[in-house]
Amino acid sequence: MTLPDPRARRVVFFVFVTVFLDLVGFGIIIPLLPFYVRSMGGSAETVGFILASFSLTQLLATPFLGRLSDRFGRRPVILLSLAGNAAAMVLFALATKTSLLWLLFASRILAGATAGNLSACQAAIADVTSGDRRAAGMGRLGAGIGLGMVLGPVLGSSVSHIGAWAPPLAAAALACADLLGAFFFMPETHQGREKPGAPDAAATGTPLFAALSERRIVMVLGLYFLTFLYMSNLQVALALLTNARLAWTQTEIGHVFGLFGFIMLVVQGGLIGRLTRAWGSVALVIGGSLLSMVGLAVIALSHHVLPLVGGVVLLALGLGVVNPSLSSIAADAAGGGRQGTILGFAQSAGGLARTVGPLLGGLLYARVAKGAPFFVGAGAAVCAAMLALSLRATKPGPAAGP
Numbered sequence: 001m002t003l004p005d006p007r008a009r010r011v012v013f014f015v016f017v018t019v020f021l022d023l024v025g026f027g028i029i030i031p032l033l034p035f036y037v038r039s040m041g042g043s044a045e046t047v048g049f050i051l052a053s054f055s056l057t058q059l060l061a062t063p064f065l066g067r068l069s070d071r072f073g074r075r076p077v078i079l080l081s082l083a084g085n086a087a088a089m090v091l092f093a094l095a096t097k098t099s100l101l102w103l104l105f106a107s108r109i110l111a112g113a114t115a116g117n118l119s120a121c122q123a124a125i126a127d128v129t130s131g132d133r134r135a136a137g138m139g140r141l142g143a144g145i146g147l148g149m150v151l152g153p154v155l156g157s158s159v160s161h162i163g164a165w166a167p168p169l170a171a172a173a174l175a176c177a178d179l180l181g182a183f184f185f186m187p188e189t190h191q192g193r194e195k196p197g198a199p200d201a202a203a204t205g206t207p208l209f210a211a212l213s214e215r216r217i218v219m220v221l222g223l224y225f226l227t228f229l230y231m232s233n234l235q236v237a238l239a240l241l242t243n244a245r246l247a248w249t250q251t252e253i254g255h256v257f258g259l260f261g262f263i264m265l266v267v268q269g270g271l272i273g274r275l276t277r278a279w280g281s282v283a284l285v286i287g288g289s290l291l292s293m294v295g296l297a298v299i300a301l302s303h304h305v306l307p308l309v310g311g312v313v314l315l316a317l318g319l320g321v322v323n324p325s326l327s328s329i330a331a332d333a334a335g336g337g338r339q340g341t342i343l344g345f346a347q348s349a350g351g352l353a354r355t356v357g358p359l360l361g362g363l364l365y366a367r368v369a370k371g372a373p374f375f376v377g378a379g380a381a382v383c384a385a386m387l388a389l390s391l392r393a394t395k396p397g398p399a400a401g402p
Contacts, residue, residue, distance in 0.1 A: 007187060014186045015137075020145075026148065029092060029171055033051075036104065040101045057109050058115045062347045066120070066341050069123055073189075074188065077120040079183060082182055119343045119346070124190075125137040125141060126343070135325065138327040139267075146269065146320070217333050227353075229356065232361060233374055241365070245303050260312055260316045263313060264316050264319060264320040264323075268324055272320075276328070285388040288322035295314030296374045296378040327343070329391075361377075
């Protein structure tokens with residue numbers, strides 16, 4: 001039996017704080033983004049393009065940042081990403097102040113290019129945990145995301161009366177606080193960086209074509225793609241749908257995003273470790289994907305508050321168990337020495353979905369029907385459940401276990 005790494009508790013705590021402050025900023029601006037775009041003369045399709053520009057640059061940058069974290073350590077990559085995020089939020093605030101749509105695009109492109117902190121944080125947890133402790137650690141990371149998503153929309157809506165520039169400027173201030181906290185308190189976890197005679201992780205890491213030769217890793221990347229594909233509908237179409245059907249404003253949208261984050265916080269912060277021990281990560285991905293499918297279908301069909309909120313709750317419960325379970329599965333499949341690389345590829349698969357999803361969601365909303373993005377998302381969730389069933393029947397390769 002492998003003894004727990006004595007650094008694990010400290011690492012998980014500081015990773016929680018890092019992603020929490022990062023996602024507070026994200027939670028501040030995402031619910032308000034469709035309203036900002038409309039005020040600048042954009043449409044639902046423009047919202048999709050802006051979100052896709054973030055995801056496309058993230059898709060290109062994350063594998064590179066993941067390999068850098070294997071070579072130089074997790075901490076420098078996290079610090080670089082947080083600095084880029086702070087600068088991007090300042091650009092976002094400037095865009096809202098000047099009503100320049102191209103500057104809004106520039107801010108999201110910069111944010112995407114430096115959005116490698118999540119995969120580096122996941123790799124840091126994977127460095128010091130294994131088995132159900134790894135799933136619980138990923139759950140704590142998810143809890144930081146959930147808590148940030150709870151407080152972000154509330155903070156954003158509470159300062160939006162000052163001016164359109166105030167929420168993104170508040171997000172920039174939090175990003176700077178996050179950067180300072182990580183600089184002074186985030187420990188390095190990647191041992192290869194600290195040992196002079198250790199092999200170069202970039203040299204021994206797995207390039208994409210080699211990773212794609214491993215069936216289990218390909219299936220994990222497919223799960224990331226499908227999961228983020230249906231999750232991206234929440235960012236693009238939910239604010240527009242509730243505004244059209246229920247006449248909701250920024251305040252109500254902020255509250256429903258806060259509820260979504262609170263549920264994910266409860267699941268990932270308190271339940272995921274016990275659920276993983278009872279059922280296993282793959283079974284949780286299957287069940288969570290099916291629950292997400294039901295939630296998305298309910299949202300698509302809703303014309304009243306209660307069923308719509310019920311659909312959001314079901315989707316939050318489903319994603320609450322799926323996201324940390326996927327991270328644990330990906331880290332296990334990577335094995336030692338290449339976790340930053342494989343988790344970077346996994347985040348890129350999610351980034352590809354976040355590139356395609358907003359474009360598709362905006363197009364479906366504008367050209368087909370208001371509920372169409374959520375029906376397509378429900379179909380993607382069913383495909384994710386089927387792929388997870390296939391993964392369950394696939395034996396891990398030699399690198400799959402920690």
